[in-house]
Amino acid sequence: IAGITQAPTSQILAAGRRMTLRCTQDMRHNAMYWYRQDLGLGLRLIHYSNTAGTTGKGEVPDGYSVSRANTDDFPLTLASAVPSQTSVYFCASSERGQGNSPLHFGNGTRLTVT
Amino acid sequence: GQNIDQPTEMTATEGAIVQINCTYQTSGFNGLFWYQQHAGEAPTFLSYNVLDGLEEKGRFSSFLSRSKGYSYLLLKELQMKDSASYLCAVLDSNYQLIWGAGTKLIIKP
Numbered sequence: 318i319a320g321i322t323q324a325p326t327s328q329i330l331a332a333g334r335r336m337t338l339r340c341t342q343d344m345r346h347n348a349m350y351w352y353r354q355d356l357g358l359g360l361r362l363i364h365y366s367n368t369a370g371t372t373g374k375g376e377v378p379d380g381y382s383v384s385r386a387n388t389d390d391f392p393l394t395l396a397s398a399v400p401s402q403t404s405v406y407f408c409a410s411s412e413r414g415q416g417n418s419p420l421h422f423g424n425g426t427r428l429t430v431t
Numbered sequence: 432g433q434n435i436d437q438p439t440e441m442t443a444t445e446g447a448i449v450q451i452n453c454t455y456q457t458s459g460f461n462g463l464f465w466y467q468q469h470a471g472e473a474p475t476f477l478s479y480n481v482l483d484g485l486e487e488k489g490r491f492s493s494f495l496s497r498s499k500g501y502s503y504l505l506l507k508e509l510q511m512k513d514s515a516s517y518l519c520a521v522l523d524s525n526y527q528l529i530w531g532a533g534t535k536l537i538i539k540p
Contacts, residue, residue, distance in 0.1 A: 359435065359530030360474075360518070407473060415526035417462045417481065422473035 320344070321423035323408050329429045330398050338393040338426050340408030346421070348414030349391040350375075351383060353404040354425075360407070366391055367414030398430045433457045435531035437519050442537045443509055451504045451517050451534045459524020465493055465504045466518040468533065474518055477504070506536075514538045 324339045342349065351363040362375030366385040380402060382394045391410075395402055406426045412418040434456045443449040455463070462481040466474040480486055480495035480502060492505040504517055516533040523529055 357532055359532045360520075360528075361530075362528070417479060417522060419464065419476035419479065420466075420474070420528075422475070424473050 321408055321410055321421060323406075323423035323426050325426060326424070327427040327429075329431060330395075332398055332400060332430055334398050336395045336398055336428070338395075338406055338408075338428070340391045340393070340423060341389050342391075342408075342410045342421075343389065344410060344421065345388060346410035346412050347388070348411045348418075349385065350409040350411075350420065351381070351391070351393045352407045352409060353377065354407060355404050363393065363406075365414065398428075400430045402428065403430045404428060433521075433523060433529045435519055435521060435529055437517075437531040437534045439532070440535045440537065442539060443506075445509055445511060445538055445540050447509050448505065448507050449509060449536065451506070451536065453502045453504070453519035453531060455500050455502075455519070455521045455529070455531075457500075457521050457523045457529055460497060461522040461524065461526055463493075463495055463502050463522070464520045464528070465502075466520065467515050468518060469515045477517075509538050511538050511540070 321342045347368050350365045352360040361377045364383040366372045369388045408423040409420040436454045465477040468474040478493040485494045490507045495502045516535045518533045519531040521529045
């Protein structure tokens, strides 16, 4: 089934540890995004990529990094996790970046930093 | 600053009609999206409005008034499976999506 796959589904991580959240899409979409979703807040953009080989910072990029070596994969790395990074992380893609094409979301990664 | 306002929670009865409002104040406007998100799941796209007026898609309709900075999502013939959060998001002048916190809709039998 075409779509976006995120891994892991959930993770408990000790503060200070490094963690990479994986995201793969098979829709050949140009643009990909990482969002975090916290209770009572709207989705907040962490990083995005409008096309393979390029990335950009979103609203809350500090403490996170991304890479886009190819069209399909867009991993998100937490270099040294802190408790405030406890959240649900959603990867998304769209046909075009910076446009009006709808977002397709993965099922999310629930991350708890202790 | 940029702001999207939606009610936090609404309750409606199965078979009825419910209207979920969204007001926005953003730097520019390039369209408004509605997404549905069931608890513990990913958001899924419902509608996109860029021109004033009503767009109907089955039991769901979405309305936009750009001059008033206002949109609503209308759900008819409510079913239990419509219990979910409904997210409003505006594409600003830089084509960045600004998200509301979502409206949790509870459907009662």
